[in-house]
Amino acid sequence: xxxxYIIHGMRSPALPLGAxxxxxxxxIGMDSFWRLEPEKLVLWIAALAVxxxxxxxVFAKIRPKASQKxxxxxxxxxxxxxxxxxxxxxxxxxxxxxxxxxxxxxxxxRDTDETV
Numbered sequence: 176x177x178x179x180y181i182i183h184g185m186r187s188p189a190l191p192l193g194a195x196x197x198x199x200x201x202x203i204g205m206d207s208f209w210r211l212e213p214e215k216l217v218l219w220i221a222a223l224a225v226x227x228x229x230x231x232x233v234f235a236k237i238r239p240k241a242s243q244k245x246x247x248x249x250x251x252x253x254x255x256x257x258x259x260x261x262x263x264x265x266x267x268x269x270x271x272x273x274x275x276x277x278x279x280x281x282x283x284x285r286d287t288d289e290t291v
Contacts, residue, residue, distance in 0.1 A: 248279035 211219070252273065259269040 248276045248283055252276045252280065 255264065255269060255272050255276070258264050259266075264272070
């Protein structure tokens with residue numbers, strides 16, 4: 176019954192004032208947000224900061240770290256050496272791989288020396 180009154184633009188006696196009208200209610204919207212008391216504004220900013228911190232924590236836990244995913248150059252070199260010894264790589268291929276990995280290994284050693 177109340178829906179029939181609202182559809183026809185009339186207010187049902189059972190509904191409170193303002194219900195069913197298309198007029199904006201005071202206190203709702205961005206204007207009222209910027210007119211908040213300082214205490215409420217601080218609480219909103221604190222809630223936003225906590226939400227951002229939780230989001231960052233979850234994102235950091237879900238996203239894998241690149242250093243954990245990729246083996247070091249020394250491990251790759253050992254694997255390729257074994258493969259070369261078994262006949263899986265030619266001498267030329269192994270030399271090229273070894274040259275590339277030697278550069279990466281030197282960079283890794285330089286990075287470890289700088290962090291220590």
